[in-house]
Amino acid sequence: MHSDALHGLKSALLCPLVGKKKTVGLVVLADKFSGDEFYSYDVKLLRIISKHAAMAIENALLYEEIEDLLLGTIKSFVKALETTTDWTAGHTERVTIYAEGIANEMGLDEKQIARLRICSLLHDIGKIAVPREILNKKGRLEHDEWIEIRKHPLVGVAILSGLKPFSDILDGIKYHHEYWDGTKGLFGLTGENIPLMARILAVADAFDAMTSDRPYRSRKSREETLKEITEFSGKQFDPVVVHAFQRWLNLQNQVS
Numbered sequence: 112m113h114s115d116a117l118h119g120l121k122s123a124l125l126c127p128l129v130g131k132k133k134t135v136g137l138v139v140l141a142d143k144f145s146g147d148e149f150y151s152y153d154v155k156l157l158r159i160i161s162k163h164a165a166m167a168i169e170n171a172l173l174y175e176e177i178e179d180l181l182l183g184t185i186k187s188f189v190k191a192l193e194t195t196t197d198w199t200a201g202h203t204e205r206v207t208i209y210a211e212g213i214a215n216e217m218g219l220d221e222k223q224i225a226r227l228r229i230c231s232l233l234h235d236i237g238k239i240a241v242p243r244e245i246l247n248k249k250g251r252l253e254h255d256e257w258i259e260i261r262k263h264p265l266v267g268v269a270i271l272s273g274l275k276p277f278s279d280i281l282d283g284i285k286y287h288h289e290y291w292d293g294t295k296g297l298f299g300l301t302g303e304n305i306p307l308m309a310r311i312l313a314v315a316d317a318f319d320a321m322t323s324d325r326p327y328r329s330r331k332s333r334e335e336t337l338k339e340i341t342e343f344s345g346k347q348f349d350p351v352v353v354h355a356f357q358r359w360l361n362l363q364n365q366v367s
């Protein structure tokens with residue numbers, strides 16, 4: 112602490128915030144309202160408060176570290192999955208960027224966006240159980256091959272269901288292929304009964320899938336894709352989400 116910070120004070124009481132592993136801060140009390148000097152009672156009280164505050168701050172920092180570690184592990188896990196197919200490289204990362212853009216446009220708070228980010232990173236983790244020859248197939252998929260692919264949301268949920276930190280994103284994974292009008296989804300949910308995370312993912316996922324080359328077709332332009340997604344607004348996609356995505360893409364186009 113710079114000595115200038117204490118300049119002009121009549122009396123001050125300083126107490127370091129000492130955690131179990133390191134010092135995490137310093138509490139400074141200065142000039143009592145009453146004008147009295149600090150007594151031993153104040154020192155005792157400050158010591159107790161500082162001890163609790165140090166523990167709380169240290170725990171929060173540790174929690175943050177654990178979360179970062181968890182997120183890093185997830186990213187490595189997803190990357191490993193993506194290297195096993197010809198066409199998924201970068202898909203998860205791009206879907207996460209689009210989903211975050213939509214969420215920002217929709218005014219979701221930081222906590223919701225953080226959960227959505229993890230849900231986006233993990234949304235296709237169930238594809239780990241889909242045979243590689245199906246995922247990498249060049250020609251059209253047969254009916255039974257589609258059945259295999261359509262299992263991936265539930266497989267994803269099964270993989271993650273034992274992990275408590277992911278319990279609130281499981282529905283986002285399970286329902287990310289639902290249709291807003293309920294016509295072609297895997298579970299027949301409609302409208303706002305589909306979790307918001309899943310509705311956002313549906314648009315972000317479709318946009319990236321259509322603007323990427325696949326073994327069985329070439330990619331479409333961003334403009335063409337957005338036009339198609341807009342056409343399916345209110346059918347396959349939540350109109351509010353589509354609108355937010357349009358606004359976000361416009362912003363990106365203005366910046367670039």
Ligand SMILES: [Fe+2]
Binds near residue numbers: 234235263288316
């Ligand atoms: Fe998917």
